[in-house]
Amino acid sequence: MVAVSVDQRVDSDHQLARLLQIGVVLEEVVEARAYRHYQSLAEEDRDLEADVEALLEDAAEESARHREQLEELVDELDAESIPFEDVEALVEARYGRTKPEDFDGVLYDQLCNEETAYKFYDDLIDAIEASDAAFSVDRERVIAVLTEIRDDEAEGVEEVTRIMEARE
Amino acid sequence: MNTANQYLKAIYLVQRTDDGPAATGRVADSLDVSPASANEMIGKLEERGLAEHEKYKGVSLTDEGIARAESALQTYCIIERFLANVLSVEEFREEARQLESVIDETVADRLDTIIDRAEECPDCFDAEADACCYLAGTCEQGSD
Numbered sequence: 001m002v003a004v005s006v007d008q009r010v011d012s013d014h015q016l017a018r019l020l021q022i023g024v025v026l027e028e029v030v031e032a033r034a035y036r037h038y039q040s041l042a043e044e045d046r047d048l049e050a051d052v053e054a055l056l057e058d059a060a061e062e063s064a065r066h067r068e069q070l071e072e073l074v075d076e077l078d079a080e081s082i083p084f085e086d087v088e089a090l091v092e093a094r095y096g097r098t099k100p101e102d103f104d105g106v107l108y109d110q111l112c113n114e115e116t117a118y119k120f121y122d123d124l125i126d127a128i129e130a131s132d133a134a135f136s137v138d139r140e141r142v143i144a145v146l147t148e149i150r151d152d153e154a155e156g157v158e159e160v161t162r163i164m165e166a167r168e
Numbered sequence: 169m170n171t172a173n174q175y176l177k178a179i180y181l182v183q184r185t186d187d188g189p190a191a192t193g194r195v196a197d198s199l200d201v202s203p204a205s206a207n208e209m210i211g212k213l214e215e216r217g218l219a220e221h222e223k224y225k226g227v228s229l230t231d232e233g234i235a236r237a238e239s240a241l242q243t244y245c246i247i248e249r250f251l252a253n254v255l256s257v258e259e260f261r262e263e264a265r266q267l268e269s270v271i272d273e274t275v276a277d278r279l280d281t282i283i284d285r286a287e288e289c290p291d292c293f294d295a296e297a298d299a300c301c302y303l304a305g306t307c308e309q310g311s312d
Contacts, residue, residue, distance in 0.1 A: 015266055021255060022271070022279070024174045029278055087254060090282050098281045113278070120275045 009131040010124070010145045016135055016142070017079030019124055023149075025087055026120055030113040031063035032091045036099070037106045051163055052107065059110060059156060066149050073145060076137045107164050114156035121150035173240040174269065175209050176218060179227055180237035181295040187293065189226035241290035244268055245300050246276040249283045252303055261298045 010016050028098065038056040040048065100109045126147050135142065178198045182190035196206035210227050213219040218233035229237055247267055251260040271279075286292050286302055297304035 011266075015263075018251075018257075018263060020256075021271060022250075022267075022275075025254065026275065029281060059185060087282075090254060092215075094282045113272075116274045116278045119272050121276075123270055123272055135210065136233065 007157065009133075010127045011131055011133045013077050013136050015080060016128070017060065017074050017077040019127075020070050020077070021079070022076045023119055023120060024067050024074070025091075025115060027063040027067040028084075028087055028091055030117060031060050032088075033113060034059035034063065034110065037110065040074075040099075040106070050119065050168075055159060055163060056110065059113070062112075062156070063083075066152070069149065071163055073137060073142060075084070075117050077135070104167075107160060107167075111157065111160045111164065114153050114160060118150060118153035118157060121153060171209065171269070172213065172216075173236060174244075175206075175213060176229065176233055176237040177240040177244065179210075179213075179219065179229055180234065180241065181293075183228065185295050189222060189228045191226040195227065202212075238290055239273060241272070241293055243273050243276040245285065245289055245293060246280045247271055248299055249285060249303060250276075250279045253283055254279075259304075302307065 010019065034056045038060065039051060041053060041056075100106050124141060128143060128146075175195070178195050179190045182194045182198060186194070192206050193203055194211060195210070196203045199206065210219060210221055213227075213233065214221055217230060218236060220228050221226050221227045244264060248260050248264040251257040251263050251267075257263055286300070289300065292301050292307065293299070294301040294304055294306050297306045301307035
């Protein structure tokens with residue numbers, strides 16, 4: 001068995017770039033799911049559920065924006081690029097396998113999306129703050145961007161929770 | 169994955185490889201920490217009902233500890249497979265070890281939606297190869 005590190009820190013440009021790339025894929029997964037959910041709403045439901053429609057549309061737009069912000073940071077780190085078209089195709093192909101069954105399932109899935117993204121950025125910010133490594137991008141800027149994205153995710157959790165409570 | 173979960177995973181794998189209680193020294197070696205640190209964490213796991221330590225023999229996980237360890241190992245498998253198959257990372261073992269402390273189980277579950285993982289995960293994890301045997305190509309004949 002191989003030794004592992006038990007430090008919860010980000011210690012290099014390469015590791016930071018990799019984590020940001022994982023964020024990009026995570027956003028793509030969330031974006032695709034929100035878009036697909038939006039598409040799957042029947043026409044008649046769309047009229048009835050304007051708030052849900054707006055929520056999913058906003059979620060897809062927000063994820064696309066987050067993805068761009070993360071990609072900008074990755075580019076500045078001069079890390080190898082990921083085959084993004086492949087990721088997009090993969091997410092698209094796999095979506096059906098884990099598609100929620102009904103309308104409440106769509107909302108619950110969206111809640112999981114937002115909570116997961118929040119947890120990812122929160123852990124990442126902690127790990128960067130715990131490290132004293134020098135990155136080739138400004139550490140404060142990375143933390144500022146990630147904090148802004150994390151706060152968006154927190155708002156997303158609140159928004160979905162509000163709609164779920166209103167439906168009860 | 170938090171530190172406790174990394175210890176549970178390490179104890180689980182040592183127990184499986186050695187087919188018995190895991191010696192503290194072996195656990196410490198596999199995590200690259202001092203025996204004193206390993207001892208301290210094993211004591212904490214015992215207090216939380218996740219492990220039992222028997223003098224001169226070593227540490228064994230309780231049923232709850234095993235369940236937590238299997239979940240942690242699954243998370244590790246997801247990270248390895250995600251790096252290897254989605255991001256085409258050649259050094260996926262090394263990178264997974266670096267990333268596992270930062271990637272939470274809930275995040276791994278989302279990444280899991282776009283990878284292929286065998287039903288028997290994490291039983292197919294090969295501790296010597298430090299990867300799922302399907303990924304490492306070390307599965308015994310007849311098991312795939």
